[in-house]
Amino acid sequence: MATFRVSSEADVVEVVRGARESRRTLEIVGHGTKRGFGRLVECDDVLDLSGLSGIVSYEPDEMIMTARAGTPVAEIEAALAEHNQRLGFEPADWGPLFGTPAKSATIGGVISANCDGSAAIRYGRCRDHLLGFRAVNGFGEAYKGGGKVVKNVTGFDLPKLFCGAMGTLGPLTEVTLRAFPRAPIAAVFRIPDLSMERGLALLRRVWSSPLESPSLAFHASTALIRLESFQAAIDEKIAMLRNLSEPEPQRIDDDADSVFRRIASGQMVESEGLLWRIHLPPANAAALIGDIQPNSWCADWAGGLLWLASDGDAHAIAVTLNSRAIVVRGDSSIPPFAPEDRVRAQLTKRVKAAFDPLQLFNPGRIWEGV
């Protein structure tokens, strides 16, 4: 097995052409923090993009940044923070779940694994931030998709496909992301001693109000709510939250981001075994938890996202409640992604083949053959 450490798009093209000629599969990695996520792939060689790093352009006035795929997320967030900006989806750091160092994920990896953070409920998910990209396909051709402006409908929206594709469509080499202004004030509130039903209902009540709350989580009988605004306007939001919440919300001094970063990184759930992440209609959360009976759990996105520990097969239960479960960390006993129905599975394979007909890239990482 060879490891190809590349530092330019031309290098990637060369490696892919070589792989194509010799029919050798490539495992695509950045800093390798999430290699345990997805189906186990055994590839012939490794394409290491961590050397393809650095911010290509960042214009704070445009709130748009272009970076090479192997750029550490921490570097991107630091550059944005200097101008009081941020990535609205608050990339979640899943590395520690797999025993790799915190804060070492690359932007390409975060996009490929859809590591959406807590604030995605307010500012959009990763897929809503990726405006454009450059990549190399299974034909060994470098190409681009999308654009570098916030509003663009020219041609197919290929960037969406790359978010959560787990590298199966080929290596990204460069990404263009939109940024958001950082709110001058962020305040975090906890409302303790709530039953699951009351807590989740409170989150949905706030979600349906005009508070535009960027974080609505529930953990250990406690609702956690973040509000953002200008200094002059935050009191108004706090008053409104008090009106919506029967037990008095308590403002906590925690660094506003960090509690929600811990939630989005799956660290609030105690799990030695299978760790699940479930996308669901928020109003189904209590029923889903009742059916699964997890050992430990927490809710984000007003109940629309659950992290939970359960050694049973949550896929089967999730589908009965219009939900979709993913095993973030597990073993080979349960497939990480729920199986698709026949028509969709065929379509997915054709889409994969449109980018990677020889199945060179992370083959089988999502499903067999994809």
Next chain:
Amino acid sequence: MIALPEPDPEILSRGGEIVAALKRLVPDGVVSEPAGLAAYDGDALAAYRQTPLVCVLPKSKEEVSAVLAFAHEMGVPIVPRGAGTSLSGGALPRADGILLGFGRMNRILELDLENRCVVAEPGVTNAAITRAAEGHGFYYAPDPSSQIACTIGGNIAENSGGLHCLKYGLTTHNLLGVEFALPDGERVRFGGKAPGGDGLDLLGAITGSEGLLGVVVEATVRILPKPPVTRTLLAAFHSVPDTGQCVANIIAAGIVPAAMEFMDRRCIEAVEMYCAPGYPKSEAILIIEIDGLAAEVAQGVTQVSEIARGSGAHEVCEAADEAERARFWKGRKAAFSAMGRLAPDMLCMDGTIPRRALPAVLARMAEMAEEYSLGFCNVFHAGDGNLHPLIIFDVMTPGELERAEAFGAEILRLCVGVGGVLTGEHGVGVEKRDLMPEMFSDADLAQQQRLKCAFDAGGLLNPGKVFPTLSACIEQGHAHVKRGAMRHAELPRF
């Protein structure tokens, strides 16, 4: 004038048989008489007209599937149509094709307030979704100017935007799930009442695919709580570059208005003649709307007013009441109609540029208008840099259409040249099809076409739109595209 296709004589010769078969599939929903078909001979790209072979108006997803399966088997092209409001020719029919209209699939299926979503058939109008939810304090955010007519299915196909997408996003950001019919009639679900978690983001890929990948037969969209306070400002400037700079300054200050609209002097003059909104005399105005909670909006209004004055606005005023707010918007919303009265024909361009490039691009466009000696004005969504230059002309004056199209193409090249894109919300369709190589390389286009082939290997869905060359879906894409050499020269192009 972009060349329209020669119809396939073989399909035309089977016209009667095709109509008869469709009448068996959708007994009460086939339009085949010339008088009836005349209503379906184009969309809002008015310079292009084409009567379809036949129009089918299914009432259910099962009927949609049956029509698609039939067309697939017979090799007949399909052009999907919502309300026919596309400005890029997305719903322009083919003489040898079935026009698949969704006007009768117009029921709201579910209003789910707990999960903040609406489930609707594809022919439901954009405005009807808001109407279904507004009694409960919710609304559907994307608001294309055609919202009382345009359908949610068409919005998804075009990834429609609108006045308020600066803050609330395009259709793709407000769409949770669809049931989608593939070209062979099979149906598949992407997303649901909760987005994400279902493998490759095919929902994202089909949104904005302009009817080339399949058709939406059911949509689930997010509804938002209505903001309690909306305040509207009007800022007037003596200089267009100052106006552009004001937009850039507001964005750079980290303010996200709900809407920020630009109109230049020619547009202001046209709307004053048309509906007299009473705008201040100026080279350009901005209408800026800020929504949210009261204190937050107050802060935004103060900041924006200061920035506008600092950028050179000679007048900044706020709508005192709902009537004045309606007056501010009246002129903006009437801009297309007002310009349309000045000449028989109009082209509306749709490029997006980086916002910092606004002053330079506006200046260059004014020079171009002189060079082409055509009537022209600028009205656009300034906040996201989405330009709508309107070019007026008379198609009956020899050479004017060609000149207008050349002017429009040059504007779009300018947009791409400064780092922008060909279309921000109207779609490529027929109109900008041949300009795609300005923005995309052969390899870029080939990759998009491979995605097309993954969905529609037969190339029967909306053929001739979006891509400048027809692609034959050759397995594994071994056909290499050589620069300058047209692929498959034997195939008809239009």
